[in-house]
Amino acid sequence: MLPLSTQAFLASVFFIYALFPLIPSLSYNFHNGQRITQIFLLTLLSIYLLRKNTLYLPRKEITYSVAILLFISFISSSISNFPLSSLLNTLHYGLLAFITLLFINSDRDIKLLFIVIFIMHTCLIVICTLNIIFIIFDNGFFHAHNIIMKFDNVRHFNHLQILILPLSFYILKRTKLKTLVGATIVLNLLILTMSSSLAALVCYSLILIMYVTFKMYEYLKSALSLTIISLFLFLILIAIEPESANPPAFLSDSGRIEMWLNSIPDFENILFGIGSGNYQIRLNSVVLSHPHNFVIQIFVEQGLISLITCFYFLFIITFVFLKNRHKKTTNQEKVAFITFVTAVIYSLFSGLIVMPITQIIFVLIFSQLIECNETTKFNRKLKIIVATITSIYFTLSMISFYKLEPNTPKMAGPSFWSAGEKT
Template structure:
């Protein structure tokens, strides 16, 4: 099953095209819901390809693209989510979120079958080209803002994004690939300009978590002492230039923005309150995936705690947290081992950094929650696994009756997933405007 690509690079590229370029007509009330609809379509098509490849195998056996230990960890994680959902106050919605994450993990397994250089480069180039188109639109917005002598307002400059953090969450995955392309002298200047614009937009959006993630990635890359060391240093120079440029442009029309503000935007209080609300049951199960909601004072309720570790502990339980942390740590360990013995494998290195920077930023923002960044996180994880897992997984034997049962489970799962997603979507009231939560759709109510 892992001898051929189950999912084609062109399908992944089409996902990038439909979700990142705002010139494509929006199919819902806002850009976030548009991206969620495309994500749901992408996940369902991917799972259909998995089932087709599974049924198309005439032999009564197939190989997993992951090793046995990793497969067990993911199964325990999903089981913990299902158990937490069944015990939650909003059973149907929580099961919807659990199944949604299960489809993302399945997509990651499919993507891990892609390990050839040509296919991976196709995906990376498609991501960079579509995202650069978005960056150039933002550049035009900067020019128009300055020409009108207005302050640098990210809500105007970040084209189409109802929440500016959604924009930054996608950006962090792009930065390591731009650093990789600095290695090619023929396009080095163009790539430097694109990297400069990305970092400038991060400063404009005051995304301190994204800047911290970029610095953490740079320090780790320098410590690893691989062939991208020179390019990482150039990236840090680009970071300094973008910071100077931001302050210079902001001084022209002062907007009162301070990139080095000392407030935590309520995150620390949110984390402490969430941790203090934990009980003995969280050692085994959580409150239910997707149903987190907390208000601080008179502020609008937060729909997630802006920290992936605290969120999983609160919603999925400690067992699930240990399983997913073990899986991520194992991936990191294998990647570092691989890179130390393959110092010129810059493709695997850039995939590792892209996945790592996404994981780091998830500790400060909703990378693991929002549709595009969430899908990117699992796609990069899968591509990285495909490069570092050289051995075939265990051989699993399944009878014809077993295949029939699995097919029925797939069909039942698809029906439940679509039925619940449409049900929650129908609760959307566009006249109410944007509200904080639920996080599956940007506007609406879970019940």
């Protein structure tokens, strides 16, 4: 087997640290530990990027869309009430865009990284299953927060569970270890059901519908069979749980509808927004730092122009994939597209776009779906721009991390850091 490429090795280290359940966090909580590792990952990948002499050139529509989004984000950050923290968010998304170029046309790297993610996720699932067994022996309640590991919030774990499922079924069809992989999927679905997430249920149903749409009937058959097994196990756990436990709240909106209705931006901010990462809203005694909806977040933080551009960007990716379906589309490309659609829909109900792990998964997915057949010269001027962005980004990140105070009041829900602080 050929050695891992540099970018694949660095990304593998990130996923191993972020997901392996027995590695301690670098911070006082898991989100900030994942973020600080992501910052080092992006910085090191940017340094490696600077060694390149050529870059893959995406379709012009993609290039212009991303350029407009970043340009508007810089404008909104500069005129916001918290320009430095907002600039940090903008630089962060800019580096994510540059790093995507490193993985374009790197099918082997993507396959290896998918395997790493699946293995680390399996380790997480095993530990979570052990927690379930301990709860059974203690005659306790199956609260999801008592089961999950490596995440501060069960919803952050649900993000990963849903994004891993299309990959898991793909691996199930390509491995001889079908029993082991199938058991992992069953346990994943079991824990997902125990978390009582309506958004996750909707997204999993969407995955099954897309299996039908793309005529992936073997995947659908396996998914339905394993789902039945997981539901059977779930009913057993419910039957042995003490009667005083709270019933699963699948139909709860967790205050999202009220938050969305109160998130309409002022007219003066409708074009450029209030600055990337600056969203906040008070619901009763809780201050939330993101709206759990990427459309509202982009509209509020970066304005109407960015929102329209983002829709166009997503449309181009979808249009190109569906247009090329008459050609021979591999199952790996279908899995990437199914994961992409699932992530977009899930982002309408939850904050996938602000989480460190899901952001890197987005990079891998986009690199699979962005059509790039040409290369462009990576000249000195472009390298100076990337080097400048990386230097400012790393400096601001370290300063802001150093200033985080673990004992001060925090916003509920992370933005860049889990604290949601902007000073």
